Amino acid sequence: xxxxxxxxxxxxxVVAGIFVAIACALLGVFLILRRDAMIGHGLxxxxxxxxxIGLLLHVLPLLTALAVAVLTALMIVKLKEKAxxxxxxxxxxxxxxxxxxxxxxxxxxxxxxxxxxxxxxxDILAISVxxxxxxxxxxVVVVIIIxxxxxxxxxxxxxxxxxxxxxxxxxRLDIILTILTAITVVLGMKxxxxxxxxxxxxxxxxxxxxxxSNFKYAxxxxxxxxxxxxxxxxxxxxxxxxxxxxxxxxxxxxxxxLIFAVKQLRK
Amino acid sequence: MALSVSKHGQLIDIENISFSFGNTKxxxxxxxxxxxxxxxxxxxxxxxGKTTLIRIxxxxxxPSHGKICIMGKTVGEFRDWHEIGYVxxxxxxxDTLFPVSVKEVVExxxxxxxxxxxxxxxxxxxxxxxxLKYVGMQGYINQRIGNLxxxxxxxxxIARAIVNHPxxxxxxxxxxxxxxxxxxxxxxxxxxxxxxxxITIVLITHDIGILNKHVSQVACLNQRLVYHGTHKEFCNSxxxxxxxxxxxxxxxxxx
Numbered sequence: 001x002x003x004x005x006x007x008x009x010x011x012x013x014v015v016a017g018i019f020v021a022i023a024c025a026l027l028g029v030f031l032i033l034r035r036d037a038m039i040g041h042g043l044x045x046x047x048x049x050x051x052x053i054g055l056l057l058h059v060l061p062l063l064t065a066l067a068v069a070v071l072t073a074l075m076i077v078k079l080k081e082k083a084x085x086x087x088x089x090x091x092x093x094x095x096x097x098x099x100x101x102x103x104x105x106x107x108x109x110x111x112x113x114x115x116x117x118x119x120x121x122x123d124i125l126a127i128s129v130x131x132x133x134x135x136x137x138x139x140v141v142v143v144i145i146i147x148x149x150x151x152x153x154x155x156x157x158x159x160x161x162x163x164x165x166x167x168x169x170x171x172r173l174d175i176i177l178t179i180l181t182a183i184t185v186v187l188g189m190k191x192x193x194x195x196x197x198x199x200x201x202x203x204x205x206x207x208x209x210x211x212x213s214n215f216k217y218a219x220x221x222x223x224x225x226x227x228x229x230x231x232x233x234x235x236x237x238x239x240x241x242x243x244x245x246x247x248x249x250x251x252x253x254x255x256x257x258l259i260f261a262v263k264q265l266r267k
Numbered sequence: 268m269a270l271s272v273s274k275h276g277q278l279i280d281i282e283n284i285s286f287s288f289g290n291t292k293x294x295x296x297x298x299x300x301x302x303x304x305x306x307x308x309x310x311x312x313x314x315x316g317k318t319t320l321i322r323i324x325x326x327x328x329x330p331s332h333g334k335i336c337i338m339g340k341t342v343g344e345f346r347d348w349h350e351i352g353y354v355x356x357x358x359x360x361x362d363t364l365f366p367v368s369v370k371e372v373v374e375x376x377x378x379x380x381x382x383x384x385x386x387x388x389x390x391x392x393x394x395x396x397x398x399l400k401y402v403g404m405q406g407y408i409n410q411r412i413g414n415l416x417x418x419x420x421x422x423x424x425i426a427r428a429i430v431n432h433p434x435x436x437x438x439x440x441x442x443x444x445x446x447x448x449x450x451x452x453x454x455x456x457x458x459x460x461x462x463x464x465x466i467t468i469v470l471i472t473h474d475i476g477i478l479n480k481h482v483s484q485v486a487c488l489n490q491r492l493v494y495h496g497t498h499k500e501f502c503n504s505x506x507x508x509x510x511x512x513x514x515x516x517x518x519x520x521x522x
Contacts, residue, residue, distance in 0.1 A: 033365060155375040158367055161355050162427075165325040167348030168378060213411055214368035 013124045013234055013244070016132045019139035020187045021200065021226035026146045027184050028205025028226075029219050030177060033157050035087075039076070039178070041198035042091035043185040046072045046098030048194050050186075051119045052105035061119060062131060062186060066138075069182035072098060077178050081171075122193030122245030125237070135187050142180050142187075149173060154215055191230065192245040203252040204229060207259045225255050278303045278435060278467055279324060283333035286319055292490060293319045296333070299486055299495040303434070306461045306468045306481055308498070311488035317471045318356055320488065321437050325353060338434075352376070352428030354421070356439040356471075361420065363413030369423050370408045373398055376430035398426040402456065418449040422456075429460065435467045436460065442474065450474075454481055 031037055050068030054061030072094050079090040106116065118126065127135070146153065156163040156170045164170045181201075188197035208222030233248030240247075277300035286294040294316040301307055309317045322328045324335050326342045337345045373395045399405040402422040412420060421441055428436055438457070442450045458481045460466045470482070485501040487494040494501060 033362075151375065151378045154367070154371065155378050158361075158365060158372070158375065159355075161327060162353055163375070163378070165327055165348070165351070165353045165355075166376070166378060167346070209364075209366055212366040213409070215366055215371050218366045 009125055009127075010234065010238065012127050012129065012132045014231060016127055016135040017124055017191050017230035017234060017248075018227050019136045020184075020191050021204070021230040022223050023139040023142040023146075023184050024188055024201045025204045025208070025222040025226035026143060026219055027177075027180055028201040029209060029215070029222050030146075030153050030157055031181065032202065032205050032209060034177075036181075037202050038088060038198070039073075039091050039181055040185050040188075040201040042076075042095035042098075043069050043073060043182050044189065044194045044197040045095035045102075047186055047189055048102035048120070049098045049105065051116065051189075051194070052102045055116060056105055056109045060130075062134060062190065065119075065189065066183065066186045068098070069186050070179055073178040073182035074175065077175055118193075119189060120194050121243065122189070122191055122196065122248075124191045124234070124244050127190060131190060135190060138183050138187055142184055145176065145180060149176065153177065192248050196245050196249050199249040199252065200226065200229075203249070203256050207252070207256040210256075210259050210263055225252065225259075229255060277301065278305075278338060280336040281320070281324070281333075282336070284320065284323060284330045284335065285332040286316070286323060286328065286330050294323075294330070294488075295491045297488070297492045298333075299492055301435070301467065301469060301484075303467055304461070304465060305484045306458070307470065307484040307486060308475075308477070308482040309469065309471045309486045309488060310473070310475055311493070315488045316490055317488055318439055321353075321439055321469070321471060325351070325437065349431040350434045352431070352433040352436040352466075354424045354428050354436075354438045354441050356443070361412065365413060367412055368408070369399070369404065369410050369412055369415070370395055372412050372423055373426045373430050376427040394430050395426075398430040399423075401429065401460075402426045418446065418453075421453070425456070429464075429466065432464070433466060435469060437469045439471045440473065441470070442472070457481065 028037075028040075031039060047065040047069045050065030051061040053059075053068065054064030057064070076087070076090045076094055079085060079093075080087050083090075152163070152168050152173055155166070156168055156173055160170055184201065185197050188200045191197075192200050204226035205218075205222040207225045208218045208220075212218030212221060229248050229252035233251045234244055236242055236247040236251065237244040279301040281297055281299055281301075284294055284297045285292070293314075297316075297320065309320065311317050319328060323330050324337070324342070326345075335342050338347065338350065340346075374391070376398070377391060377394065396405060396408070399408060402425050404419065404422050404426060407415065407419065407423075412423060415423065425436075425438075425441070428438075436457075442453055454477055457468055457470065461468045461481070479498065479502065482498045485494065485496065485498050486492060487501070494504060496504075
């Protein structure tokens with residue numbers, strides 16, 4: 001264990017991973033209950049184009065991915081609102097187009113396939129100091145915004161019409177929540193990769209929601225499960241030489257199954 | 268806080284409201300007022316625009332014509348939403364898997380209050396407990412709402428709507444799916460809120476049997492405002508007799 005924390009790259013991975021895990025879990029409980037669990041998956045595909053743009057232009061891919069994801073998140077909200085189409089349809093359209101654009105950009109500029117691989121499958125052990133600080137800063141912003149608006153998010157998630165009739169600006173909060181999702185997806189991309197980021201948002205929160213008697217408890221349990229998954233996943237990755245992203249997601253799913261089994265046994 | 272009213276001395280002024288869904292007219296030129304302390308029943312056949320009117324008053328729908336003034340301000344200008352409680356038509360059609368406790372549901376009602384961030388945790392707990400005691404559900408504070416019966420859930424939604432001690436409480440068919448005995452107790456509770464707590468009640472109902480018992484005013488809608496006046500006048504009016512003749516189901520209540 002001592003050796004585990006003696007490496008700088010591991011310390012950075014653990015610190016960034018914990019912050020990102022908390023943001024993912026807090027957001028995840030709202031997204032699942034809003035039936036928006038797949039928005040993380042959709043936006044993750046879009047960030048692929050953002051990363052490709054960053055690599056092409058030699059700009060920090062985290063920043064270009066962030067810009068593309070936030071822009072797309074806003075377009076999804078508008079498309080749902082103005083075109084009157086279902087949310088999952090809007091997500092499906094943008095995720096496919098985003099991924100397709102990513103492929104086109106890669107074909108335009110060959111030579112960064114190795115870098116791209118790290119974004120697709122996650123490379124938290126290679127996270128740089130500047131990326132750690134950026135991740136922590138963004139994760140803290142996400143968590144603070146969720147905490148400040150916690151009661152409003154909960155009200156509109158549970159009973160949208162009454163929340164609106166009570167003066168809660170639900171349309172504005174929809175946009176905020178979607179932008180927070182875009183930011184969180186980009187953060188999670190570095191931890192577990194584009195292809196697995198929605199797992200980090202959905203699985204720990206789905207575990208917390210299984211056993212919670214109230215919403216506050218659900219968010220706390222989800223955050224604990226998300227942090228445990230990241231820390232144990234990194235531990236497994238170092239000691240068994242597994243890829244970090246796969247280990248984190250498999251451990252979070254194992255915790256989900258354990259909670260499910262305990263719940264079934266208690267019935 | 269002093270109660271604000273319009274220049275006409277009314278709590279809510281509904282002025283020439285018309286509303287259409289596409290080409291279908293739902294409300295046509297509806298005008299009437301709601302006074303402070305009223306217990307108003309809005310009645311009418313299905314599709315007569317009752318729910319639409321309430322949703323327009325609450326700013327959930329925009330009318331195609333006319334305006335609503337709440338406490339002297341148009342809906343767009345009105346900010347004191349904590350003065351209004353609302354129990355929607357399908358309040359009890361909740362997601363039973365949603366992990367939310369009774370306390371958390373009632374607490375949602377405090378979100379609308381401007382003073383919410385300034386309320387101390389202890390005061391907040393007292394407000395929640397007071398509202399729950401009022402509806403006789405204080406023993407269920409930590410229960411998951413999905414584990415309660417429809418009638419119990421409805422009481423919790425009333426508690427949420429009154430936790431801010433609003434001036435006006437809107438209820439849209441609140442006794443749907445609630446058994447007869449519970450309905451009696453429910454209407455008694457609304458009567459207490461109106462008479463003892465001074466809360467103006469606006470109730471959408473098909474249950475015209477309750478009119479004699481608690482209601483002070485009746486508004487009858489059928490796209491247009493067919494009738495607006497006291498319940499006594501209404502019960503002797505041709506409109507009421509026509510409704511009975513049309514086969515409106517009258518539910519009787521013990522007195």
